[in-house]
Amino acid sequence: MNSFRAATTKLLDNEKFSDFTIICGATGREYKAHRSIISSQSKWFDRCCARDFAEGQQRVAILKEDDPLALKKMIEYFYKFRYSDRLSTVRIRPSNVIAGGAASDFDDVADVDTSSIIKPSIQLHAHMFAIADKYEVSDLKGFAQTRFREELAANMDSITVIAAAIRAVYLEIEMPDSDRALKDLLTIAWVVPGKRRHLQDHAEELRDEFEACPDFLFDTQVLLLKAFSSSERYPRFFCTECESEAVVEDEDAERVGQNSWLRCENCGNYSYPHWIEFSADLKIERWWASEDHQFLTGDTCSMVWVAKQEQRGDRDELKGWSIS
Template sequence: MEANNELLAAFATLYESAKYSDLIVQCGDRSFPVHKAVVCSRSHFFDGACSHPWKENITGIIDLSEDDHEAVEHMIHYFYYLDYLQQPKSAPVSRRHSIQKRRPSDLVLVQEDPLLAQAQAQAISSPDSSAPASPLSPSPHYRTDYFPDTKAPPTPDLDQTFDESLLDSYESDCDDDECDAFLQPPNLVVHAKVYAIAEKYGITGLKDLARHKFSIQAEHHWATLEFADSIPEVYETTVDSDRGLRDIVIQSFREHPQLARSKDMELVVRDTPGLAWELFRMGWGLPVC
């Protein structure tokens, strides 16, 4: 695990210093100096762009200005940290908006990263019998059940303001992971955008991570305007057959039928034909996908 942490720290140093960078990702007025060895190993798109005699490979510049600028920045950050939306170390921690920075051992699906595969194999074959069999296994706190049987804590209706007493009562009952998810400011729109850009550029690990983050926050923030705002992103930025985030949205409607009484949600459903059709089928007991 120490070797893996050292490798991730090295990636972070490369990102922050831009030393030895050999490729520029352009997005509007932002330029991101990156390293082909890092980005091409994690994205089918970047691998293809740098492996053929295309304009991008000749100029050393890949222009992504047509993509969402925030999503591009999170994608670049993921290439080097295997995470995004981390809280800076120097940032003050707010009781209501605390964001726990993920340790390398807690990264979702980190074992799938090709650049870390060698480190994993070396650690497994180490003669040290005290070393764990799989140092890159996900943390035991990693949630693989996207739709648990247990209900999320009660949350105020979409058209109501946040109730301070609700936070106090919930904090006394929840475990650390659940409290972290409940206290985090909702970033469902961001997660939907990151999911879409990960699909577009063939970044499997980032797509899985964005889905995981979206699922956890949807459990705890389904009754917020952020959840309503994220639905058009979910249904309009990926193809209909991509059920990654759509299934989470539909499951939220199954678990919380009171969403149908929200005026804000009514507007979203009217403006999102894909969601309206799936809710219609769900109401008649027909398969959604």
């Protein structure tokens, strides 16, 4: 896979054998692409490259409605199977290209400020999730969701990041009502104990986001009503000392979700819980994570909570906050 990725990466910066041109409608920038590469990853481009469509016959597609940076990163993903978080400027070509002028190489293109609205990395991941859904790039959509999840988990103390995430998910991108992946990640992150006290202390700083995104407030209230049971069985955790399930004692309730010890009512010992279950609908787990958010084991790592949105309550390799 590494050798194949290296080979396709070289094609990204080399027009050799390119047989399709993608033009960003907002900037006029041209991307020389290869039909075999883009059509194999995108169902939309697979249809577009067919001779039944004008784009397939002319071998040119002008994409007028996409954010320039998100489009650039999607094309980067086609060739590298990942995209970087570096938010560089996007070069703009004179408008005569879109108006019907000749589409030439980049000789007449200068580096100028981008028209992209994307600034923080978490905003980028939200836009990548949306553009992947639009062009039916399933692997990119999963990759962007994972990056959004990791960025959110690593920045729960940052009001700036939380605000950018709320605006990106609820105002900037368009997703079908049935696709709640990023919305669920945000609402779960907001209501899970541990970071909630910090967010409450700075809630006034998010007033603009709350007023602009009432759907976010509605979603959090629905989750609160659904997820946190008043039953005496919750919240409960798995004690690593006696390897049994125990209910969190009242005096430990404020520390649930933080990197702190919890006392087991069964054995009387304190342990770091591997998971905490708040109800039949909400369970969170935590894993060792390095500074670059790679999940592994070892004494040099710090314990963090990570966001996880699950379908049908099942699990994958990246565990964390989950909603059944």
